[in-house]
Amino acid sequence: MNPEKVVFGFFILLALTLNFGFVYGEIDNPDHHHALELAVVLVVNLIATVLKLGDRSQMGAVLLATSLVAILQLIAGAVIWTIAAHASADGFTPAVLSSVVSLAAGAMVANIVSVILLIIETTMLRR
Incomplete structure (x- = not known):
């Protein structure tokens, strides 16, 4: 098992699940969407992007x-949230x-x- 791949x-999966958690709920109900959750989604996506920078393959691109x-x-x-709020x-x-x-x-x-591309890349790997 490769710890870097883990x-x-x-x-990548955390970014998706946190994003789903933020989006889930009534679209215009502020009780269903929290600013801190949006910030966490953004930070996790930034971390996932940094991890993707090292891959030089077409799939990595x-x-x-x-x-x-x-x-x-x-x-x-x-x-938009910040401008509207302040x-x-x-x-x-x-x-x-x-x-x-x-x-x-x-x-x-x-x-x-x-996530779909990650699954495809994983299934295409030969041992």
């Missing part, structure tokens, strides 16, 4: 691309929360693609 797979997409969407969601005249509305959750759902799709 850590790599752990963070696609995995990195999916991770970058997820990070871009999560950062956009965090920026700088917007309207404040944090259900419409703003819907936008943030929609961006996180897009990141979750990218995380799903990462």
Whole structure:
């Protein structure tokens, strides 16, 4: 067993499951989505991206691309949340929360693609 692959797979799956936990619930209900959970999702996705930087294969490039997409969407969601909560005249509305959750759902799709690619890569390995 390769410990590096275990850590790599752990963070990819953790990113997906945490993202699902944030997205799950009514899209415009603030009781179902927490800012700290979004921050944790972003940090775990950043760690997963850093772990993907060392792979020089074609599969590694696609995995990195999916991770970058997820990070871009999560950062956009965090920026929208921050602006609405602190700088917007309207404040944090259900419409703003819907936008943030929609961006996180897009990141979750990218995380799903990462997990599928990881499964494909694992099954293609020869012993």
